[in-house]
Amino acid sequence: MAKPTYIVMLGPPGAGKGTQAKVLAKKLNLTHVSSGDLFRENLNNKTELGRLAQSYMSKGELVPDDVTIAMVEERLSRTDCVGGAVLDGFPRTPAQAGALDAILNGLGGEVNIVPYISVPAKVLVDRLGGRWMSHSGRVYHALNNPPKVKWIDDVDGSPLYQREDDKPETVQRRIDVYLEQTSPLIEHYRSLGLLVEIDGTDDIESVTADILEAITGAAGL
Ligand code: AP5
Numbered sequence: 660m661a662k663p664t665y666i667v668m669l670g671p672p673g674a675g676k677g678t679q680a681k682v683l684a685k686k687l688n689l690t691h692v693s694s695g696d697l698f699r700e701n702l703n704n705k706t707e708l709g710r711l712a713q714s715y716m717s718k719g720e721l722v723p724d725d726v727t728i729a730m731v732e733e734r735l736s737r738t739d740c741v742g743g744a745v746l747d748g749f750p751r752t753p754a755q756a757g758a759l760d761a762i763l764n765g766l767g768g769e770v771n772i773v774p775y776i777s778v779p780a781k782v783l784v785d786r787l788g789g790r791w792m793s794h795s796g797r798v799y800h801a802l803n804n805p806p807k808v809k810w811i812d813d814v815d816g817s818p819l820y821q822r823e824d825d826k827p828e829t830v831q832r833r834i835d836v837y838l839e840q841t842s843p844l845i846e847h848y849r850s851l852g853l854l855v856e857i858d859g860t861d862d863i864e865s866v867t868a869d870i871l872e873a874i875t876g877a878a879g880l
Pocket residue numbers: 670671672673674675676677678679694695696698715716717719720721722723727747748749750751755786787789790791798799800801803804824833859860861862863864866
């Protein structure tokens with residue numbers, strides 16, 4: 660049986676990791692695994708993990724490594740990830756990166772490639788301030804990627820909402836936390852020869868094309 664493929668999307672909050680991960684997963688026939696979406700699912704289902712996560716997410720802080728790692732490990736062990744996954748929002752600390760290697764090793768795979776979507780802080784604030792979400796996880800932007808009808812999901816017609824943690828003061832904290840705790844992973848994956856840097860300031864389709872070109876060249880996917 661072919662080895663599973665694992666792609667790790669890296670980049671600051673609002674860089675477009677989720678937007679691109681969904682497209683890549685579809686094109687490459689992999690499963691999209693987003694740690695943020697998993698926490699929000701737990702929140703909606705009012706689980707104990709959801710309540711714990713909310714206390715960190717609302718402040719823009721990271722949820723502790725142990726619970727985050729256990730949650731992602733469980734998700735990656737499900738049958739829909741047997742061919743691999745596009746990981747979005749995980750790992751976010753060096754400890755999570757180490758844990759991911761051990762998890763993937765146990766699943767017969769490894770991190771194959773790490774697209775790092777780079778976007779300046781000013782653009783991130785505008786993107787997150789204009790982001791609208793559907794309850795099924797589709798992501799829109801008021802200017803760059805608007806729904807056909809204002810604040811209504813194109814697919815199921817349900818009302819869109821704005822994320823609690825997209826308020827300007829929380830966005831700034833999320834960017835600071837990213838710089839302090841997550842950005843060291845850029846050098847980590849670069850030193851392993853796995854990083855491909857993508858300019859995330861282009862429009863969504865161009866960024867997708869750049870990622871596809873880079874990962875095909877670099878990892879032979
Ligand atoms: P999470 O949900 O992962 O949030 P994030 O990493 O901050 O990333 P975002 O979802 O905000 O941004 P994105 O890069 O996916 O951008 P998007 O595609 O939506 O995490 C939330 C919280 O959960 C964390 O703060 C933490 O508390 C907790 N958490 C999650 N994972 C954790 C972990 N591993 N460890 C500990 N805690 C964890 O795009 C943004 C907007 O821009 C959209 O409106 C989109 O339409 C638009 N857009 C996208 N691309 C473009 C483009 N090229 N041009 C113009 N507009 C664009």
